[in-house]
Amino acid sequence: xxxxTQTPKFQVLKTGQSMTLxxxxxxxxxxxxxxxxxxxxxxxxxHYSVGAGITDQGEVPNGYNVSRSTTEDFPLRLLSAAPSQxxxxxxxxxxxxxxxxxxxxxxxxVT
Amino acid sequence: xxxxxxxxxxxxxQEGKNYTIYCNYSTxxxxxxxxxxxxxxxxxxxxxxxxxxxxxxxxxxxxxxxxxxxxxxxxxTAAVHDLSATYFCAVVTGTxxxxxxxxxxxxxxxx
Numbered sequence: 001x002x003x004x005t006q007t008p009k010f011q012v013l014k015t016g017q018s019m020t021l022x023x024x025x026x027x028x029x030x031x032x033x034x035x036x037x038x039x040x041x042x043x044x045x046x047h048y049s050v051g052a053g054i055t056d057q058g059e060v061p062n063g064y065n066v067s068r069s070t071t072e073d074f075p076l077r078l079l080s081a082a083p084s085q086x087x088x089x090x091x092x093x094x095x096x097x098x099x100x101x102x103x104x105x106x107x108x109x110v111t
Numbered sequence: 112x113x114x115x116x117x118x119x120x121x122x123x124x125q126e127g128k129n130y131t132i133y134c135n136y137s138t139x140x141x142x143x144x145x146x147x148x149x150x151x152x153x154x155x156x157x158x159x160x161x162x163x164x165x166x167x168x169x170x171x172x173x174x175x176x177x178x179x180x181x182x183x184x185x186x187x188t189a190a191v192h193d194l195s196a197t198y199f200c201a202v203v204t205g206t207x208x209x210x211x212x213x214x215x216x217x218x219x220x221x222x
Contacts, residue, residue, distance in 0.1 A: 031208035042115075042199060042212040043154075050206050058209065090153065096207050099144050099156035 002026050006091050006103035013081040013110045021076040021106050023091030029101070031094045032074040033058070034066065036087040037105075043090065049074055081110045113138045113204050117213035124190050125221055132216045134183040134200035142203035143183045144210065145174050147196045154199065157185075190220045 007022045025032065033048035035058075045058030047066040055066050063085060065077040074093075078085060088107050092100035114137040124130050134143070142161055146154040158167040160176035160183060167174050171194065173186045183200055197217045201210040 031206060033208040033210075035212075040214060042214040043201075043210075045209060045211070048206065048208040050208065059211075092208070094207050097142075097159070097161060098207075099146075099159050100154075100201075100208070100210065101156075102153045104153050 004091055004093050004101050004103035006089075006106050008106060009104065010107050011109070013078070013108065015081060015083060015110060017081050019078050019081070021078075021089055021091075021108075023074045023076065023103060024072050025074075025091075025093040025101070026072065027093060027095075027101065028071060029093035029095050030071065031096075032068065033092050033100070034064070034074070034076045035090045035092065036060065036085075037090060038087050046076065046089075078108075083110050086110045113140075113202060113211045115200060115202050115211050115213040117198075117200060117216050119216060120214060121217045121219075123219045123221060124187075126191055127189050129189065130187050132185040132187075132198055132218075134185070134213055136181050136183075136202045136211075138204070139178070139181075140202045140204060141178050143176050144201045144203075145183070145185055146199045146201065148199065148215070149196050157198075187218070190218075192220045192222060194218060195220045 034046040035043040049055045049068040091103045145157040158174040163178040165176045197215045201212045
């Protein structure tokens, strides 16, 4: 029972590069979301999805794109990496009334 | 805009003592979650509070929700070193995947 799987675990990018953070869940959850965690700021919502084909912006969406072509997958794309995007990224999934299940996180450094 | 405030931000307590962490939020919500995070790890769900007056207990931790006061508390009874971690409350706004997190309370239990 894998739960929420994120890859990669660590990534270093140069400013201006693009990349995709992968997220997959095997619990058939309809809701999925991406958060970033920065020291002293808790977790902030980047984008979320309420089902396949439906996505919406969260609190800090600028510089990120998402898509949800299947129930299982919810990749996060960084279009042109900036040092301000250095952070730990968590993907999560849930169903109504249940807590979010979080992946193990991706630690991203942009130099 | 929903704001979620936790206090204290840092708590150092001796083993065997009791203490309470407070979570205040600024707009109406009837769903609140508590999470625990160990350093360098993902978030682990502790409690799901789904209605006014909800009280949940697990071991030395007890959480409650007062939706009228927009307040949740996490009470620690007879703290032990293993409870040392950062604790987050998170309030649902809109869909189940859209949470607003507090900034976290770092708990340090000393011998």
